[in-house]
Amino acid sequence: MIVRKMNAAEIDVTINLFHYYRDEAIESMPWIEEEYDENSVINTIRTHSSRWDHIWLNAYVNSRPAGFIAGFLSECPWNSSLVDANVNFIYLLDSHKNMDNFRELLNGFHEWAKTCKAKNINAGDIGVDPERFKKLFEHMGFKEKLLMSKGIE
Numbered sequence: 001m002i003v004r005k006m007n008a009a010e011i012d013v014t015i016n017l018f019h020y021y022r023d024e025a026i027e028s029m030p031w032i033e034e035e036y037d038e039n040s041v042i043n044t045i046r047t048h049s050s051r052w053d054h055i056w057l058n059a060y061v062n063s064r065p066a067g068f069i070a071g072f073l074s075e076c077p078w079n080s081s082l083v084d085a086n087v088n089f090i091y092l093l094d095s096h097k098n099m100d101n102f103r104e105l106l107n108g109f110h111e112w113a114k115t116c117k118a119k120n121i122n123a124g125d126i127g128v129d130p131e132r133f134k135k136l137f138e139h140m141g142f143k144e145k146l147l148m149s150k151g152i153e
Helices: 008-028 031-035 038-050 099-115 130-139
Strands: 002-005 054-061 064-076 079-092 120-123
Touching: 002 099, 008 031, 008 038, 008 054, 008 064, 008 079, 038 054, 038 064, 054 099, 064 099, 079 099, 099 120, 099 130
Parallel strands: 079 120
Antiparallel strands: 002 054, 054 064, 064 079
């Protein structure tokens, strides 16, 4: 498996890969099916693959994308000269889900974060499978922080 930045010509196959992520998210968060907007996804992928303070890396097996990791930089609120790198998404197709492949994705993200002089990498989950991702990130050396969510009615 090779992890690298997505080329502009690969946006369509990356969007198709994102559909698998969406389908998995719908299993635990059914409202995503109704809220899902293809144009927003396209803009998200374009933003993460074209701005210096964002990153979109695909994992390739025989030139076909099998997963991705994406994120962004944010200034620390107590010192704007310090930045953290934040993982927005991490995903692998079921056929490629294993610790070695997740490690490759995180290593690619880590290298980008180092290049950007980030102090920390923060990672979370939008609710797809919080326990699975908690175990994954802990296995990769992450320490637990608190992030909670409440809908606004």
